[in-house]
Amino acid sequence: MSTDATLVFATSDKGGTGRSVTSCNVAYRLCLRGLDVAYVDFDFGSPTAGALFEIGGAERGVTEGQGLHSYLLGETGEPQRLIISRETDRAQLRRATPGAGRLVLLPGDVGGAEFGCDEAIVARAVALLANLLSEFAVVIVDLSAGRSAALEIALWATASTMPARRAQHWLVFHRWTREHVLAAGGLVHGPHGLIQTGALFGHDREELLASTRCVRTAVAGSDRTRTMDPAQAAWLNEQSKALRELATAEGIGAAMVLGQTPIEPMLQWREQLILDADVNARLADLATVEAYTDLARRLTDSATWDIE
């Protein structure tokens, strides 16, 4: 196993938080920096990562019993891998970028459903992740929303020394709204949440918390208030302040935040990678790409995780 490989779990309490879109864009930014990245679709109830990467025929997972569902259930020894630059329908993604790393998707099975968490499944997850970590610099695992079997499998699989605890990171994605902040706080600190469930499987609470960060998605920029009615702008500023206070009270305040993404018009219409070409064509905002680049940098910066 490569000693400096990084394992990232993407979680959220609610669905539709931007967990997958943000994670795949961060994966892409890491790959542009020359890192080999594996994107692992553990969203068992809705394995649609293929759609994000625009892989025709794999938008809802793969057929032939070669996806992650089949692998984890012991029905195939080797889950299918899709090399994005080869399989994507997006012409700009197929062009080789000098210095870029490999970006590989491990998709779920078409029609695959949620399943439970038992010792055999976890053993297969451990073998899979160890194998990927020996080959890729970063492995990003997109987990089903909520207190799911996927989250349990991930926590159980990583509770021992696989990989070194300091090289595993847990990201909790949430929208910047009252309900989402409450939900995300609950997922981190609440009953049956990340820390409590992790501790049950043998994780050290302090270490697990130290390897957890939140990502606030689609946050409205304060510049928007300039064009608003003053009453509306004042109300929004008040709400922003209240949200910051709520996040702190919920234990997911500024110190726990890895970063945030702005509202991106392209993503309001379509789940996809935002390429530099999209910014150059003025289809996407530069601030969006900057946010993903920043998240990618912080994720792999040891200073983020207080690692000497």
Ligand SMILES: Nc1ncnc2c1ncn2[C@@H]1O[C@H](COP(=O)(O)OP(=O)(O)OP(=O)(O)O)[C@@H](O)[C@H]1O
């Ligand atoms: N920064 C953004 N600005 C605007 N829309 C966004 C942004 N990020 C994500 N979205 C949109 O929000 C929706 C939900 O995002 P996504 O599918 O990534 O969430 P998710 O948490 O993975 O959801 P699920 O639980 O269904 O898997 C998508 O339509 C996506 O395009």
Ligand SMILES: [Mg+2]
């Ligand atoms: Mg998703």
